[in-house]
Amino acid sequence: MNDMKQLDRESFFCHLNEDEKKLVMERMHKESFSMGEYVFKEDDTGERLYVVEKGAVSLIKSIGADLNKTILIAPEGSVFGEFSFIDGRTRSASALVSVDAVLLGLDRKDLDALFDQFPAIGRKLYNNLLLTVTERLRRTNEAHWKTIENVIKNEKLINPDVG
Numbered sequence: 001m002n003d004m005k006q007l008d009r010e011s012f013f014c015h016l017n018e019d020e021k022k023l024v025m026e027r028m029h030k031e032s033f034s035m036g037e038y039v040f041k042e043d044d045t046g047e048r049l050y051v052v053e054k055g056a057v058s059l060i061k062s063i064g065a066d067l068n069k070t071i072l073i074a075p076e077g078s079v080f081g082e083f084s085f086i087d088g089r090t091r092s093a094s095a096l097v098s099v100d101a102v103l104l105g106l107d108r109k110d111l112d113a114l115f116d117q118f119p120a121i122g123r124k125l126y127n128n129l130l131l132t133v134t135e136r137l138r139r140t141n142e143a144h145w146k147t148i149e150n151v152i153k154n155e156k157l158i159n160p161d162v163g
Helices: 004-008 018-025 082-087 109-116 121-157
Strands: 027-034 038-040 048-064 067-074 094-107
Touching: 004 109, 018 109, 018 121, 048 082, 067 094, 094 109, 109 121
Parallel strands: none
Antiparallel strands: 027 094, 038 094, 048 067, 048 094
16 A cells, blocks of 8 residues: 555545645654564553554454453554544553554644644544544444343353343
């Protein structure tokens, strides 16, 4: 994914025209990572979000002693790291490169400066982030309810007198 037309299909850059995309890309930092390398770890501080230009990154959540769960595989074009970017809190998951990757990083201070200089672009980017977060929250909710449904079904199999 080497040109901005490809990025146009992706949520972080959608609704931006070519000139607006160029202004955003000028503020992004290109970084290369090898497979098995961490971009960041859960509980790290961080005010940078990333767009996968090439490769893939696995987002992994620690759910207990020596137990991890992959919650998202971010393929080319995907944005990740948006939670800490938005709320300033520590990272909610680790980002582990699963395929050699080139990432475009955007620091919060750079987006804030862009927003001050070009408010319309800033609004579009925040709206795109909101759409990304909303979609991911919907998928998480669906997975949560499916888990509850499976627990209830299993409980009925084990103890038919329940419910």
